[in-house]
Amino acid sequence: MLNLKNSRLQTLLIYGILGAIAIVTLFPLLWLISTALKSPTENILQSPPQLLPTQPTLDNFSRVWESLPFGQYLYNSTLVAILTVGLNLLFCALAAYPLARLSFVGRDGIFIAIVSTIMIPFQIVMIPLYILTVQLGLRNSYLGIIFPSLASAFGIFLLRQAFMSVPKELEEAARLDGSSELGLWWHIMLPAIRPALITLAIFVFIGAWSDFLWPLIVIQDESLYTLPLGVAKLAGTFSLDWRLVAAGSIISITPVLLLFLFLQRFIVPTDTGSGVKG
Numbered sequence: 001m002l003n004l005k006n007s008r009l010q011t012l013l014i015y016g017i018l019g020a021i022a023i024v025t026l027f028p029l030l031w032l033i034s035t036a037l038k039s040p041t042e043n044i045l046q047s048p049p050q051l052l053p054t055q056p057t058l059d060n061f062s063r064v065w066e067s068l069p070f071g072q073y074l075y076n077s078t079l080v081a082i083l084t085v086g087l088n089l090l091f092c093a094l095a096a097y098p099l100a101r102l103s104f105v106g107r108d109g110i111f112i113a114i115v116s117t118i119m120i121p122f123q124i125v126m127i128p129l130y131i132l133t134v135q136l137g138l139r140n141s142y143l144g145i146i147f148p149s150l151a152s153a154f155g156i157f158l159l160r161q162a163f164m165s166v167p168k169e170l171e172e173a174a175r176l177d178g179s180s181e182l183g184l185w186w187h188i189m190l191p192a193i194r195p196a197l198i199t200l201a202i203f204v205f206i207g208a209w210s211d212f213l214w215p216l217i218v219i220q221d222e223s224l225y226t227l228p229l230g231v232a233k234l235a236g237t238f239s240l241d242w243r244l245v246a247a248g249s250i251i252s253i254t255p256v257l258l259l260f261l262f263l264q265r266f267i268v269p270t271d272t273g274s275g276v277k278g
Contacts, residue, residue, distance in 0.1 A: 036060050036246035044242055060247035064234065070251060072223060073230035077209055078255070080142060080226060084149045084208040085201050092155035092200065097185050099156070100163035101171065111160065117153045122213075130217060144218045145226070149208060155200050162196035163189060198266045202259070209256055227252040 030051060035044050037056040064070060098104070099111050129148050138144035166189060174184045190197065212228040219225060225233070231248040234241075 096159035162193035
């Protein structure tokens with residue numbers, strides 16, 4: 001009986017600690033939502049802070065949407081993020097497959113060289129990337145925003161490890177059936193590593209959606225602004241009204257949250273040894 005009580009106390013203690021961590025983690029998001037819903041008559045910087053608005057309103061969202069072309073910003077961010085995810089998955093998968101399943105001279109050296117670039121900060125390669133973007137005529141364009149993210153060392157590493165976990169029996173069976181190397185990659189390997197592809201897609205989407213520095217450098221035409229640039233512009237348009245900045249920030253992060261909630265159920269281990277369904 002005593003052991004049962006101790007077990008319950010330990011369970012309650014664990015849940016209490018996890019609950020406290022969750023509250024601390026979610027508090028900035030809750031504060032952001034609270035600020036966006038507060039009316040101009042409420043003091044958002046009062047002490048002690050008031051989390052629940054006394055007069056909740058959606059006027060801040062409508063003011064942000066009507067005062068700036070947030071619809072265009074949303075379209076730009078969506079287009080850039082989708083294209084970045086698609087091209088990044090394609091190029092990373094094409095690069096990772098031979099590094100994982102094919103044998104050729106210098107394979108390990110190439111992989112080590114690629115992975116070592118993860119340690120290089122973006123700020124170091126930013127200027128050469130900008131010069132190359134200008135020389136290619138991609139400045140002030142959607143492709144110019146996407147250009148640095150066409151492939152990533154992390155994506156190649158992640159997919160290579162996933163490809164290496166696929167049983168060789170699947171590959172051998174496909175070859176016996178007369179499958180080409182490209183057909184094997186497309187019909188067998190990619191379905192077998194779907195969880196890794198979805199995981200990489202989420203990381204790439206979040207990175208492309210929230211990127212501020214590179215679009216700020218490469219884009220001058222306001223019609224090509226992404227949501228992070230649009231939210232930053234709120235500070236100048238409304239003399240730093242935190243209610244409107246918070247409303248714009250919520251508009252910006254909502255698609256990412258919805259995407260994660262929708263795709264998280266697909267990030268599960270799969271038994272590739274039992275075969276791949278077409």
